[in-house]
Amino acid sequence: MIALNALNILHKLKLLRLLTKKYKNDEHIFGGITFSNRLGTAAGLDKNGDFIDCLGALGFGFIEVGTITPLPQPGNPKPRVFRLFDQNAVINRLGFNNKGVDHLVKKLKSRKYKGVVGVNIGANKSSDGQQRINDYILCFNKVAQYSDYVTINISSPNTPGLRNLHDDKNIKNLIESIENSARELNFNKPIFLKISPDEPLEVIKSIAEYVQKSILTGLIISNTTINKEALKNSIYEEFEGGLSGSPLMERSTSLLRVINQEYPELPIIGVGGVMSKEDFKKKLESGALLVQIYTGFIIKGPRIVSDILN
Numbered sequence: 001m002i003a004l005n006a007l008n009i010l011h012k013l014k015l016l017r018l019l020t021k022k023y024k025n026d027e028h029i030f031g032g033i034t035f036s037n038r039l040g041t042a043a044g045l046d047k048n049g050d051f052i053d054c055l056g057a058l059g060f061g062f063i064e065v066g067t068i069t070p071l072p073q074p075g076n077p078k079p080r081v082f083r084l085f086d087q088n089a090v091i092n093r094l095g096f097n098n099k100g101v102d103h104l105v106k107k108l109k110s111r112k113y114k115g116v117v118g119v120n121i122g123a124n125k126s127s128d129g130q131q132r133i134n135d136y137i138l139c140f141n142k143v144a145q146y147s148d149y150v151t152i153n154i155s156s157p158n159t160p161g162l163r164n165l166h167d168d169k170n171i172k173n174l175i176e177s178i179e180n181s182a183r184e185l186n187f188n189k190p191i192f193l194k195i196s197p198d199e200p201l202e203v204i205k206s207i208a209e210y211v212q213k214s215i216l217t218g219l220i221i222s223n224t225t226i227n228k229e230a231l232k233n234s235i236y237e238e239f240e241g242g243l244s245g246s247p248l249m250e251r252s253t254s255l256l257r258v259i260n261q262e263y264p265e266l267p268i269i270g271v272g273g274v275m276s277k278e279d280f281k282k283k284l285e286s287g288a289l290l291v292q293i294y295t296g297f298i299i300k301g302p303r304i305v306s307d308i309l310n
Protein backbone atom coordinates (compact mmCIF):
# COMPACT_ATOMS: atom_id res chain seq x y z
CA MET A 1 0.00 0.00 0.00
CA ILE A 2 2.89 2.35 0.81
CA ALA A 3 4.41 1.54 -2.58
CA LEU A 4 1.12 2.26 -4.36
CA ASN A 5 0.81 5.59 -2.54
CA ALA A 6 4.33 6.48 -3.70
CA LEU A 7 3.48 5.51 -7.29
CA ASN A 8 0.33 7.59 -7.04
CA ILE A 9 2.33 10.65 -6.03
CA LEU A 10 4.71 10.10 -8.96
CA HIS A 11 1.70 9.76 -11.22
CA LYS A 12 0.17 13.01 -9.97
CA LEU A 13 3.50 14.78 -10.52
CA LYS A 14 3.51 13.31 -14.03
CA LEU A 15 6.80 11.55 -13.23
CA LEU A 16 5.49 8.01 -13.55
CA ARG A 17 6.19 8.02 -17.27
CA LEU A 18 9.91 7.88 -16.36
CA LEU A 19 9.26 4.39 -15.03
CA THR A 20 7.29 3.22 -18.03
CA LYS A 21 8.05 2.65 -21.66
CA LYS A 22 6.01 2.35 -24.80
CA TYR A 23 5.17 -1.28 -25.28
CA LYS A 24 4.77 -2.93 -28.61
CA ASN A 25 1.18 -3.19 -29.63
CA ASP A 26 -0.41 -6.43 -28.49
CA GLU A 27 -4.00 -5.34 -28.82
CA HIS A 28 -6.47 -8.04 -28.06
CA ILE A 29 -10.20 -7.88 -28.63
CA PHE A 30 -12.37 -10.05 -26.48
CA GLY A 31 -16.07 -9.86 -25.63
CA GLY A 32 -16.33 -6.65 -27.63
CA ILE A 33 -13.64 -5.05 -25.45
CA THR A 34 -10.20 -3.94 -26.67
CA PHE A 35 -7.34 -4.78 -24.29
CA SER A 36 -4.15 -2.84 -25.12
CA ASN A 37 -2.17 -5.92 -24.06
CA ARG A 38 -2.83 -9.18 -22.21
CA LEU A 39 -1.24 -8.35 -18.86
CA GLY A 40 -3.52 -7.09 -16.10
CA THR A 41 -3.51 -6.55 -12.36
CA ALA A 42 -5.12 -9.27 -10.26
CA ALA A 43 -7.80 -8.43 -7.72
CA GLY A 44 -6.66 -7.24 -4.31
CA LEU A 45 -3.92 -4.90 -5.50
CA ASP A 46 -6.38 -2.02 -5.76
CA LYS A 47 -9.32 -3.15 -3.67
CA ASN A 48 -11.07 0.22 -3.59
CA GLY A 49 -10.30 1.68 -7.00
CA ASP A 50 -8.05 4.32 -5.41
CA PHE A 51 -5.15 3.65 -7.81
CA ILE A 52 -6.81 3.00 -11.19
CA ASP A 53 -5.20 5.93 -13.03
CA CYS A 54 -1.76 5.28 -11.61
CA LEU A 55 -1.81 1.52 -12.33
CA GLY A 56 -3.18 2.25 -15.79
CA ALA A 57 -0.27 4.62 -16.44
CA LEU A 58 2.20 1.79 -15.75
CA GLY A 59 1.14 0.11 -18.99
CA PHE A 60 -1.14 -2.70 -17.85
CA GLY A 61 -3.61 -3.86 -20.48
CA PHE A 62 -6.39 -4.02 -17.91
CA ILE A 63 -6.99 -3.43 -14.22
CA GLU A 64 -9.17 -5.56 -11.95
CA VAL A 65 -10.29 -3.70 -8.84
CA GLY A 66 -11.86 -5.22 -5.71
CA THR A 67 -12.73 -7.50 -4.08
CA ILE A 68 -15.44 -5.15 -3.00
CA THR A 69 -18.29 -5.97 -0.59
CA PRO A 70 -21.59 -4.13 -0.03
CA LEU A 71 -20.55 -2.65 3.32
CA PRO A 72 -17.10 -1.37 4.27
CA GLN A 73 -15.25 -3.81 6.54
CA PRO A 74 -11.89 -3.74 8.32
CA GLY A 75 -10.69 -7.26 7.47
CA ASN A 76 -8.63 -9.40 9.83
CA PRO A 77 -6.29 -8.09 12.54
CA LYS A 78 -2.73 -7.16 11.52
CA PRO A 79 -0.21 -8.54 10.76
CA ARG A 80 -2.00 -10.12 7.83
CA VAL A 81 0.35 -9.87 4.84
CA PHE A 82 3.72 -11.65 4.87
CA ARG A 83 6.26 -11.14 2.08
CA LEU A 84 8.49 -14.18 1.53
CA PHE A 85 11.19 -12.65 -0.68
CA ASP A 86 13.31 -15.83 -0.69
CA GLN A 87 10.45 -17.83 -2.17
CA ASN A 88 9.04 -15.06 -4.40
CA ALA A 89 5.82 -15.52 -2.47
CA VAL A 90 3.27 -13.82 -0.24
CA ILE A 91 0.93 -15.21 2.40
CA ASN A 92 -2.09 -13.03 3.08
CA ARG A 93 -5.07 -13.28 5.34
CA LEU A 94 -6.52 -9.82 4.73
CA GLY A 95 -10.15 -10.97 4.78
CA PHE A 96 -11.67 -8.55 2.23
CA ASN A 97 -10.71 -5.31 3.96
CA ASN A 98 -12.36 -2.66 1.78
CA LYS A 99 -14.20 0.66 1.80
CA GLY A 100 -17.47 -0.75 0.45
CA VAL A 101 -19.09 -0.72 -2.96
CA ASP A 102 -20.34 2.89 -2.86
CA HIS A 103 -16.77 4.19 -2.47
CA LEU A 104 -15.63 2.05 -5.40
CA VAL A 105 -18.47 3.28 -7.63
CA LYS A 106 -17.37 6.89 -6.98
CA LYS A 107 -13.82 5.97 -7.99
CA LEU A 108 -15.01 4.18 -11.13
CA LYS A 109 -17.05 7.20 -12.14
CA SER A 110 -14.17 9.63 -11.67
CA ARG A 111 -11.41 7.57 -13.31
CA LYS A 112 -9.44 9.12 -16.14
CA TYR A 113 -7.84 5.86 -17.30
CA LYS A 114 -9.35 4.90 -20.63
CA GLY A 115 -8.32 1.23 -20.52
CA VAL A 116 -10.29 -1.80 -19.36
CA VAL A 117 -11.40 -1.95 -15.73
CA GLY A 118 -13.01 -5.08 -14.31
CA VAL A 119 -14.63 -5.21 -10.89
CA ASN A 120 -14.25 -8.18 -8.57
CA ILE A 121 -17.20 -8.61 -6.20
CA GLY A 122 -17.64 -10.54 -2.96
CA ALA A 123 -19.71 -10.85 0.21
CA ASN A 124 -19.35 -9.30 3.65
CA LYS A 125 -17.93 -11.52 6.36
CA SER A 126 -21.10 -11.13 8.44
CA SER A 127 -23.34 -12.40 5.62
CA ASP A 128 -24.33 -16.04 5.44
CA GLY A 129 -26.61 -18.27 3.36
CA GLN A 130 -28.98 -16.33 1.12
CA GLN A 131 -27.67 -13.01 2.47
CA ARG A 132 -24.27 -13.95 1.02
CA ILE A 133 -25.85 -14.41 -2.42
CA ASN A 134 -27.72 -11.13 -1.99
CA ASP A 135 -24.38 -9.38 -1.33
CA TYR A 136 -23.06 -10.45 -4.73
CA ILE A 137 -26.24 -9.27 -6.41
CA LEU A 138 -26.16 -5.92 -4.65
CA CYS A 139 -22.55 -5.34 -5.73
CA PHE A 140 -23.26 -6.57 -9.25
CA ASN A 141 -26.19 -4.18 -9.65
CA LYS A 142 -24.17 -1.22 -8.37
CA VAL A 143 -21.01 -1.75 -10.43
CA ALA A 144 -22.51 -3.16 -13.66
CA GLN A 145 -22.83 0.17 -15.42
CA TYR A 146 -19.31 1.35 -14.53
CA SER A 147 -17.22 -1.74 -15.22
CA ASP A 148 -15.97 -3.35 -18.42
CA TYR A 149 -16.34 -6.81 -16.93
CA VAL A 150 -17.31 -8.31 -13.58
CA THR A 151 -15.62 -11.09 -11.62
CA ILE A 152 -17.51 -13.14 -9.07
CA ASN A 153 -15.02 -14.14 -6.42
CA ILE A 154 -15.95 -17.32 -4.57
CA SER A 155 -12.41 -18.34 -3.76
CA SER A 156 -10.83 -16.19 -1.08
CA PRO A 157 -9.65 -18.50 1.72
CA ASN A 158 -9.87 -15.66 4.25
CA THR A 159 -13.63 -15.25 4.54
CA PRO A 160 -14.89 -18.26 6.52
CA GLY A 161 -17.17 -20.50 4.46
CA LEU A 162 -16.84 -18.51 1.23
CA ARG A 163 -15.29 -21.42 -0.64
CA ASN A 164 -18.43 -23.46 0.09
CA LEU A 165 -19.84 -21.58 -2.88
CA HIS A 166 -17.94 -24.10 -5.05
CA ASP A 167 -20.48 -26.73 -3.95
CA ASP A 168 -22.94 -27.81 -6.60
CA LYS A 169 -26.13 -26.42 -5.10
CA ASN A 170 -24.56 -23.15 -3.92
CA ILE A 171 -22.83 -22.33 -7.19
CA LYS A 172 -26.00 -22.98 -9.18
CA ASN A 173 -27.97 -20.71 -6.89
CA LEU A 174 -25.34 -17.96 -7.18
CA ILE A 175 -25.02 -18.19 -10.96
CA GLU A 176 -28.80 -18.25 -11.46
CA SER A 177 -29.15 -15.15 -9.31
CA ILE A 178 -26.44 -13.35 -11.28
CA GLU A 179 -28.11 -14.44 -14.53
CA ASN A 180 -31.40 -12.94 -13.41
CA SER A 181 -29.76 -9.63 -12.52
CA ALA A 182 -27.75 -9.54 -15.74
CA ARG A 183 -30.96 -10.05 -17.77
CA GLU A 184 -32.84 -7.38 -15.83
CA LEU A 185 -29.99 -4.90 -16.39
CA ASN A 186 -29.48 -5.95 -19.98
CA PHE A 187 -25.85 -6.53 -19.00
CA ASN A 188 -23.94 -8.03 -21.89
CA LYS A 189 -20.33 -7.51 -20.83
CA PRO A 190 -18.12 -10.43 -19.74
CA ILE A 191 -18.67 -12.06 -16.34
CA PHE A 192 -15.93 -14.27 -14.89
CA LEU A 193 -15.98 -16.65 -11.95
CA LYS A 194 -12.75 -16.74 -9.93
CA ILE A 195 -12.04 -20.15 -8.50
CA SER A 196 -9.83 -21.81 -5.91
CA PRO A 197 -6.90 -24.06 -6.83
CA ASP A 198 -7.62 -26.21 -3.77
CA GLU A 199 -10.88 -27.84 -4.87
CA PRO A 200 -10.84 -31.37 -6.35
CA LEU A 201 -10.53 -31.41 -10.15
CA GLU A 202 -13.99 -32.97 -10.49
CA VAL A 203 -15.54 -29.99 -8.69
CA ILE A 204 -13.75 -27.51 -10.96
CA LYS A 205 -14.79 -29.47 -14.05
CA SER A 206 -18.41 -29.48 -13.04
CA ILE A 207 -18.23 -25.71 -12.36
CA ALA A 208 -16.60 -25.18 -15.78
CA GLU A 209 -19.40 -27.14 -17.40
CA TYR A 210 -22.03 -25.15 -15.58
CA VAL A 211 -20.39 -21.82 -16.42
CA GLN A 212 -20.21 -22.81 -20.08
CA LYS A 213 -23.95 -23.41 -20.14
CA SER A 214 -24.75 -20.20 -18.27
CA ILE A 215 -24.72 -16.52 -19.12
CA LEU A 216 -21.26 -16.31 -17.54
CA THR A 217 -18.25 -15.89 -19.83
CA GLY A 218 -15.46 -17.86 -18.27
CA LEU A 219 -13.15 -18.58 -15.35
CA ILE A 220 -10.27 -16.90 -13.59
CA ILE A 221 -7.80 -19.59 -12.52
CA SER A 222 -6.83 -19.10 -9.75
CA ASN A 223 -6.98 -17.49 -6.37
CA THR A 224 -4.37 -18.18 -3.66
CA THR A 225 -3.81 -21.66 -2.20
CA ILE A 226 -4.02 -22.77 1.41
CA ASN A 227 -1.61 -25.61 0.59
CA LYS A 228 1.74 -24.72 2.20
CA GLU A 229 3.65 -27.86 1.19
CA ALA A 230 6.07 -25.69 -0.79
CA LEU A 231 7.07 -24.01 2.48
CA LYS A 232 7.93 -27.25 4.30
CA ASN A 233 10.41 -26.78 7.14
CA SER A 234 10.06 -23.01 7.09
CA ILE A 235 8.35 -20.96 9.80
CA TYR A 236 5.66 -20.07 7.30
CA GLU A 237 4.45 -23.65 6.85
CA GLU A 238 1.90 -23.23 9.64
CA PHE A 239 0.89 -19.64 8.80
CA GLU A 240 -2.79 -19.15 8.19
CA GLY A 241 -3.80 -17.49 4.90
CA GLY A 242 -3.55 -17.81 1.14
CA LEU A 243 -0.20 -18.44 -0.53
CA SER A 244 0.58 -16.70 -3.83
CA GLY A 245 3.59 -16.17 -6.08
CA SER A 246 6.09 -18.76 -7.37
CA PRO A 247 4.88 -21.69 -5.23
CA LEU A 248 1.45 -21.30 -6.87
CA MET A 249 2.68 -21.21 -10.49
CA GLU A 250 2.70 -24.95 -11.20
CA ARG A 251 -0.63 -25.71 -9.50
CA SER A 252 -2.58 -22.82 -11.04
CA THR A 253 -1.06 -23.32 -14.51
CA SER A 254 -1.68 -27.07 -14.63
CA LEU A 255 -5.28 -26.51 -13.55
CA LEU A 256 -5.63 -23.89 -16.29
CA ARG A 257 -4.15 -26.32 -18.84
CA VAL A 258 -6.43 -29.21 -17.88
CA ILE A 259 -9.57 -27.07 -17.94
CA ASN A 260 -8.54 -25.50 -21.25
CA GLN A 261 -7.96 -28.92 -22.81
CA GLU A 262 -11.32 -30.19 -21.64
CA TYR A 263 -13.28 -26.99 -22.37
CA PRO A 264 -11.37 -25.29 -25.21
CA GLU A 265 -14.21 -22.86 -25.89
CA LEU A 266 -14.23 -21.53 -22.33
CA PRO A 267 -12.33 -18.24 -21.94
CA ILE A 268 -9.88 -18.32 -19.03
CA ILE A 269 -7.86 -15.58 -17.34
CA GLY A 270 -4.67 -17.14 -15.96
CA VAL A 271 -3.26 -15.92 -12.65
CA GLY A 272 -0.88 -17.33 -10.07
CA GLY A 273 2.88 -17.18 -9.83
CA VAL A 274 3.80 -15.02 -12.80
CA MET A 275 7.24 -13.57 -11.99
CA SER A 276 8.77 -13.23 -15.46
CA LYS A 277 8.10 -13.04 -19.17
CA GLU A 278 8.62 -16.84 -19.35
CA ASP A 279 5.88 -17.39 -16.77
CA PHE A 280 3.61 -15.02 -18.65
CA LYS A 281 4.20 -16.98 -21.87
CA LYS A 282 3.59 -20.26 -20.06
CA LYS A 283 0.14 -19.06 -18.98
CA LEU A 284 -0.71 -18.09 -22.56
CA GLU A 285 0.62 -21.38 -23.93
CA SER A 286 -1.46 -23.25 -21.37
CA GLY A 287 -4.61 -21.65 -22.71
CA ALA A 288 -5.00 -18.32 -20.91
CA LEU A 289 -6.67 -15.63 -22.91
CA LEU A 290 -5.39 -12.92 -20.57
CA VAL A 291 -2.95 -13.01 -17.64
CA GLN A 292 -2.95 -11.22 -14.30
CA ILE A 293 -0.26 -10.59 -11.68
CA TYR A 294 -0.19 -9.54 -8.08
CA THR A 295 2.70 -11.06 -6.09
CA GLY A 296 5.19 -10.50 -8.93
CA PHE A 297 4.33 -6.80 -8.78
CA ILE A 298 4.88 -6.70 -5.00
CA ILE A 299 8.15 -8.66 -5.03
CA LYS A 300 9.74 -7.29 -8.23
CA GLY A 301 8.19 -3.82 -8.30
CA PRO A 302 6.68 -1.94 -11.24
CA ARG A 303 9.52 -2.86 -13.59
CA ILE A 304 7.95 -6.31 -13.92
CA VAL A 305 5.44 -4.72 -16.31
CA SER A 306 8.14 -3.70 -18.80
CA ASP A 307 10.08 -6.94 -18.21
CA ILE A 308 7.02 -8.86 -19.35
CA LEU A 309 5.75 -6.61 -22.10
CA ASN A 310 8.99 -5.62 -23.81
Ligand SMILES: Cc1cc2nc3c(=O)[nH]c(=O)nc-3n(C[C@H](O)[C@H](O)[C@H](O)COP(=O)(O)O)c2cc1C
Binding pocket: 042, 043, 044, 045, 047, 066, 067, 081, 090, 091, 092, 094, 096, 120, 153, 156, 194, 222, 223, 224, 244, 245, 246, 248, 271, 272, 273, 274, 292, 293, 294, 295, 296
Ligand atom coordinates in the same frame (compact mmCIF):
# COMPACT_ATOMS: atom_id res chain seq x y z
C1 LIG B 1 -2.24 -9.38 -0.54
C2 LIG B 1 -3.20 -10.06 -1.48
C3 LIG B 1 -4.53 -9.69 -1.50
C4 LIG B 1 -5.43 -10.31 -2.38
N1 LIG B 1 -6.74 -9.91 -2.40
C5 LIG B 1 -7.59 -10.48 -3.30
C6 LIG B 1 -8.93 -10.06 -3.39
O1 LIG B 1 -9.37 -9.13 -2.71
N2 LIG B 1 -9.74 -10.69 -4.28
C7 LIG B 1 -9.30 -11.70 -5.10
O2 LIG B 1 -10.07 -12.22 -5.90
N3 LIG B 1 -8.02 -12.12 -5.03
C8 LIG B 1 -7.16 -11.54 -4.17
N4 LIG B 1 -5.87 -11.96 -4.12
C9 LIG B 1 -5.43 -13.05 -5.02
C10 LIG B 1 -4.80 -12.52 -6.30
O3 LIG B 1 -5.72 -11.78 -7.05
C11 LIG B 1 -4.27 -13.69 -7.16
O4 LIG B 1 -5.35 -14.50 -7.55
C12 LIG B 1 -3.28 -14.56 -6.42
O5 LIG B 1 -2.45 -13.78 -5.58
C13 LIG B 1 -2.38 -15.34 -7.38
O6 LIG B 1 -1.65 -14.49 -8.23
P1 LIG B 1 -0.13 -14.05 -7.94
O7 LIG B 1 0.65 -15.29 -7.67
O8 LIG B 1 0.30 -13.30 -9.16
O9 LIG B 1 -0.18 -13.17 -6.73
C14 LIG B 1 -4.96 -11.34 -3.25
C15 LIG B 1 -3.61 -11.71 -3.22
C16 LIG B 1 -2.73 -11.09 -2.36
C17 LIG B 1 -1.27 -11.50 -2.38
